Amino acid sequence: MARTRYAPDRGLTVRMTATMFLLGLVFVAFVALIIGIMDAVGASAGAIVVVAILLGGGMAFTSLFYSDKIALATAGARVVSPQEAPELHGIVDRLCAMADMDKPRVAIAPTDLPNAFATGRNSKNSVLCVTQGLLRRLDGPELEGVIAHEMSHVAHKDVQVMTYASLLAIIAGLLVRMAFYGELFGGGRGRNNNQNMAIIFLAMMVVSIVVYAVSFVLIRLLSRYRELAADRSGALLTGQPSALKSALVKVSGSMSQIPTQDLRKVEPLNAFFFAPALRLTRGGGKSPSMIFSTHPSLEKRIEQLDKIQRQLGQVSPQ
């Protein structure tokens, strides 16, 4: 095997594993608690749990299966042919050949917000979308950097991974809602059962709220690690970490000047975006709101790219 300058980042792998392990742990604890509650009260509120799991699973599966169509429709984007956008297709073609990947469909969204996203349930059905604002603001190498980042998301199957990771939060969220309505309308059945059912629903609601909150924070953490991983793979693919850096600075800089009406419209797509449309932290720093952010801070991303730049510049690789 040839020597390589492309060593994997062990720190990132360890942190990601830990996050996923914690998510799994929360899931197991959640199931155990629900079973425990039902057992203790000796009731069979199992139906509600099964319904929540089926419904949540169905929702997650649907959104995964139609992720490309949903995202394109939400962004108002249109798939373009190589004749319509030869430059863009040229960049994607070359990156696909370099990375030995299937070529995604290429779309352009008529938004002035400079951004890009890639989605789709698998590499065959993936679509890569850039906004008009991004095309207008970035030069060739910067655009290539952003596209390489998005293609890394496709290669890492991030849409799938994040869907599975959010499954727990979706189910927990549904249980809260169903338990709440159960509490309200549960009184219709037998009298002596009432007391028990009320306790079950209340307990379920509390457990679900806690699980929802914890898994929400963990999912966001995982999302930030996936972004860093995509930055990393993208920069290694093009060999130009600086171009990605300058794209990041440009995009984050002009992001804050966008009027709020645009932002609200774009908000649902945030998790897929190259840079979040809403920046919760200004100028980085350890703000507490950072833990709810889908993307790492600009400083963190640039710091990592600096490291890759040094790695690629080594005279004699390990």
Added chain:
Amino acid sequence: MGFLDTLFGRTKPVQPKLDDLFGLPSAAITLQASSGFTPTGSGSVCFRAVEGKTFGDIEKDVRELLDMDAGKSGGGLPVEVTKDSYGYTWLVSSHLSDEMDSLVTDLHAVNSTLVDNGFGPQLLCTLVAFRDESERRLALVYLYKRGTFYPFAPLPGERRDNALELQIRGALGDDLKIEPDLTRWFPVWGAPGL
């Protein structure tokens, strides 16, 4: 990509496959016999330059190596280096049209230097140019990451002669590994040396 790589979001850069390049000389003979296309003697290697001095130094070494070679044997011109609008670097090596072997050796020297220095993943493709009597242009493009070839026949105005490309695929099927997935036959408009 394995399950664990997906789980951890790490893509390993793909290492290039180099050996299949040496099938080119015999394929050129088949091509001439079956469709009248002869090599123009020029070929190029396309790679994505990595930023920084290290890669620049290696690039310079490769050029000097090939230029030295050209001077000694008397055949071939010094290599030409061009950068295309996508930011990729093309090293164009020109030989006489019957020197397919030395052309391929030159191209291979570029690959192996990059690979030896740990920059193998930066290789994109290699291209050898052909022409027939009616001056139709054709290139055989080698995809390093897949180890396969595909024909590329540009027409004026960024169109490609798909019929000719498919005909070439049929003609060379036995000599070269032709890329079976047609979506991977990406166009290289205005490639230097074509």
